Amino acid sequence: MGRSGEGFEAEAVQPDPDVIDRWIAWGLENGLVEPGVAQRVRILARLASLPRVSGQELASRLGISRAAVHKHIECLRGEGIQVQSVPGSGYVLQPPSDSLVAEAALPLILSLSFPTLPEWLSGWGDELIGLPYLYLPAAPSTNQLLKDQAQQGLPAGALLVTDHQVAGRGRLGRTWISEAGKDLTFSFLLRPEISPTRVHLVVLAASLAVARVVESVAGLEGRVLIKWPNDVLVDGRKVCGILAESSMDMDQVHWVVVGIGLNVNGDPGEKLSGPAVGSMMPPTSLRLRTGRSVPRANLLARTLRELGRELGSLRRGEVSALLSEYERRDWLKGTRVTVRSGPSPGKVVAEGTAAGLGPDGELLVRQANGELREVMAGEVTLTRPR
Numbered sequence: 001m002g003r004s005g006e007g008f009e010a011e012a013v014q015p016d017p018d019v020i021d022r023w024i025a026w027g028l029e030n031g032l033v034e035p036g037v038a039q040r041v042r043i044l045a046r047l048a049s050l051p052r053v054s055g056q057e058l059a060s061r062l063g064i065s066r067a068a069v070h071k072h073i074e075c076l077r078g079e080g081i082q083v084q085s086v087p088g089s090g091y092v093l094q095p096p097s098d099s100l101v102a103e104a105a106l107p108l109i110l111s112l113s114f115p116t117l118p119e120w121l122s123g124w125g126d127e128l129i130g131l132p133y134l135y136l137p138a139a140p141s142t143n144q145l146l147k148d149q150a151q152q153g154l155p156a157g158a159l160l161v162t163d164h165q166v167a168g169r170g171r172l173g174r175t176w177i178s179e180a181g182k183d184l185t186f187s188f189l190l191r192p193e194i195s196p197t198r199v200h201l202v203v204l205a206a207s208l209a210v211a212r213v214v215e216s217v218a219g220l221e222g223r224v225l226i227k228w229p230n231d232v233l234v235d236g237r238k239v240c241g242i243l244a245e246s247s248m249d250m251d252q253v254h255w256v257v258v259g260i261g262l263n264v265n266g267d268p269g270e271k272l273s274g275p276a277v278g279s280m281m282p283p284t285s286l287r288l289r290t291g292r293s294v295p296r297a298n299l300l301a302r303t304l305r306e307l308g309r310e311l312g313s314l315r316r317g318e319v320s321a322l323l324s325e326y327e328r329r330d331w332l333k334g335t336r337v338t339v340r341s342g343p344s345p346g347k348v349v350a351e352g353t354a355a356g357l358g359p360d361g362e363l364l365v366r367q368a369n370g371e372l373r374e375v376m377a378g379e380v381t382l383t384r385p386r
């Protein structure tokens with residue numbers, strides 16, 4: 001877990017143990033956090049905020065025995081979090097391990113998204129994404145697993161993170177490859193109260209949230225754009241893909257699962273067999289673009305905060321701010337494009353010059369005859385490389 005904003009331009013993250021305690025109490029009450037995880041999150045929040053903490057202090061804060069504290073510390077160590085015992089003075093948290101287990105990530109998520117109080121309990125603010133926090137060391141596809149759980153009543157806001165996704169799915173039936181222990185692969189569940197005709201805006205909101213966070217990584221300011229609808233690019237190379245899958249009927253959205261794959265500390269260039277995909281440069285990662293590793297739990301917490309903000313705006317119907325920021329990051333605008341839809345290779349639905357977004361987030365394409373075509377969904381390729 002990170003004590004600082006290391007790797008980011010923005011503020012440092014310093015978990016406040018009292019805020020964490022309140023969140024965890026609420027999570028326990030609502031069955032969103034397991035009791036053991038809850039205790040370890042509280043322990044870590046304390047260890048992260050002080051240079052050292054005695055076993056006795058932890059025991060009395062948590063209302064458990066010193067032996068129980070010791071057991072929890074052993075469990076944290078087993079999860080790769082380094083806690084040093086200093087004889088006669090207590091426990092010291094060692095530098096961040098880049099672990100994504102709940103204990104490491106939740107203090108950051110809760111501190112960043114809701115740094116003071118669970119305000120939204122007494123009136124809606126932003127959405128909370130991250131409770132329950134589900135972590136799997138390895139998983140086939142986080143989207144698929146969450147979709148299965150969504151049918152069985154998993155609550156909105158649930159997040160599933162894996163360190164090793166072995167059957168990742170991309171858009172249009174493609175596969176998504178990520179590097180074990182190096183990238184971020186996660187999905188979250190929404191049950192949004194929006195009209196089925198607006199569900200596609202969730203994807204635009206998610207792309208914007210990711211783009212903003214990627215741009216807050218030190219050294220990446222001004223280098224982050226979005227290829228409509230949901231590819232986040234750094235220097236014109238794809239760094240993140242988003243896959244949203246939903247269940248709805250004519251007048252109601254039952255659930256939406258949004259899956260995000262962000263290339264963080266690996267080398268995705270190796271994934272490609274050919275020189276370019278859809279007239280795009282080969283993909284990249286944050287480490288390749290900045291020359292430094294980026295702490296993943298911190299990145300995850302920042303992304304969830306931005307997602308919560310964007311989805312809150314969407315729920316309140318504030319779409320124009322979303323679209324105008326999106327337009328500022330529109331990679332396609334002014335380029336010659338071909339848009340296809342349907343199963344690969346797809347039927348051409350528009351050809352011309354990308355001309356920004358319409359009021360509902362649709363892609364506008366100026367055709368050769370001067371007419372403006374509105375495209376709600378599809379795969380865009382550049383007719384000529386940039």
Ligand code: BTN
Binds near residue numbers: 186
């Ligand atoms: C794309 O660009 O084609 C979308 C890629 C989406 C990948 C993410 S990784 C987490 C989640 N689980 C999946 O199986 N896919 C999404």
